[in-house]
Amino acid sequence: MIEKPDAPAARRNCDAILAVLRDVLGRSTSLLEIGSGTGQHAVYFGHALPALRWQTSDRSENHAGILAWVNEASLDNVVAPLDVDVLRRDRVDGRYDAVFSANTAHIMSYQAVVCMFRLVGTVLNEGGVFCLYGPFNVNGEFTSASNERFNESLKLQNPEMGIRDLADLNGLAAANGLSESRRYAMPANNMLIVWRGLGDDDGYA
């Protein structure tokens, strides 16, 4: 059995994200996570939100680590990962009231971000929500000097990575039937953006 992977950032941001998820997810009963990473977010949030079925997913290289967390926690509502590389998978079975993804948009290529929004558009139920956590630019500007330095370090690793501008993401959202409904400031110059699908005015919150 492999040791559970640990991402210190995921440990640090859990409580701040959970407070927003409690606010936003309301009546949601099903959620797809894209890019579950270590799997520790899924277990933490699944434990705190037992009425929500939390479907993990990621590229296959991360599945053993996610399973290590999911199997140890043994929660009825947190489910083994689907193999989802958004560049290769434009559909998943089933529909969800919500999609969650953390710290993925600046790691993926922009083309992959385009694919992620397309996938979100296909899996969300009417009035469902997409919650995306991470660092973002606003009106073409970094929101802090530390985000600007972080972006430089990403570009050195891989020029396709980079902090995305919310105007671009709102364009992708609109192309897939979503519009921005809330923007939460989060610790360490991050944000959690909530887009809501068209449909039932009441949504799931």
Ligand SMILES: C[S@@+](CC[C@H](N)C(=O)[O-])C[C@H]1O[C@@H](n2cnc3c(N)ncnc32)[C@H](O)[C@@H]1O
């Ligand atoms: C910085 S990690 C964040 C992991 C986790 N969500 C967290 O907050 O700790 C970036 C994640 O994006 C995922 N990712 C990158 N490119 C992807 C793609 N094309 N399709 C799906 N996931 C992708 C990686 O596999 C990884 O799990």
